[in-house]
Amino acid sequence: MSDPLARAQYRLAAHTPAQLPPDTGYEVAFAGRSNAGKSSALNALCRQNALARVSKTPGRTQQLVFFQIAPHEDRHLVDLPGYGYAKVPRELQAHWQAFVAGYFERRQALKGLVVVMDIRHPLRDYDRQMLGYAVPRGLPAHVLLTKADKLGRGGSGNVLQTVRRDLEADYGDGVSVQTFSALAKQGVDEARAVVAGWLGL
Template sequence: MAFNYSLARFLTSAPTLARCPEDSGVEVAFAGRSNAGKSSAINTITQQKALARTSKTPGRTQLINVFSLGEDSERRLVDLPGYGYAKVPEKVKLEWQRHLAEYLQKRASLKGLVLVMDVRHPLTEFDLALLDVADERDLPVHILLTKADKLKQGAAKNALQQVRSRLREWEDLVSVQLFSALKRQGVDEAHRRLDGWLAHEG
């Protein structure tokens, strides 16, 4: 089943898991370091300019932002708070990370996680911690190595291979691709992965 991602519409913002929409249907969440290009990736995948807000100041996504696929609120995309870079007090940062982990661990409708990493700085400590959380609940993860246009083709392919080899222990659960919001590279591949997860029947 192929979904029309251009129909995605803002549904709600929630500060905590408890304030999220009812835990039914199917969700796919996007997570990533605050400067990895997560908002740009979401906007490119949904063919919209400002569904997810991009900011000159990384780390502005401080809420769990939920989007429905058109009228179907049983199929949702979720933009999780960015982590690890934002210029905010440590106490606030730890609070975000707690809500992030709680959502990933407890959200029953969550069927897949898109983990966004800058191709030039992949697999940070935070990324690996998120992969551990996903592994604990057998949650499949698809990694977008963003900003692939910043590297020459050979260097980008090398980066992709290096990430794949480092993630060999998770290969049953994790897939990886190159992505560029600027060049619209990798959009079809990302759509296919999302389609597979969102077709899940609850």
């Protein structure tokens, strides 16, 4: 099958560990601060317009949303809650954080993490928190510096070099990084290759 990611389809949304699908196969998680462009990135990677809902309201994703790569029952993309500045009660944020932390600690099917960052505001606290879940467990992580079209080639290249240096200093070689633009379809094939590799496709 030449383009398996294009066959991604919604499977379920989990608000508690009991609602997660069986812990088998391969999963790649996607994280990003509110409005970093995570939904747009997911849609671009899967060549679909409405797989992940693009919301003008920050923090809409309030569960772990699983997209199954048909026809494989055990291959999933997982959209994590983007609670960078979501206007939600503190107890709910605490629930998400505990749920996501437990997911990273115990989930055997999880093979990699994609962290989506707005290229104009990279490596914020939330981004480092997500990388901090993955790296100690030895999970590979890949950073998408989204909205690269906003800066142009020179500006985005400078940010890429700076972020790459910072990531190497803090996390060694466990985290890779690239520029990305869902709008300009920039870096899509590179990101698809990373994700498809982790999914064993």
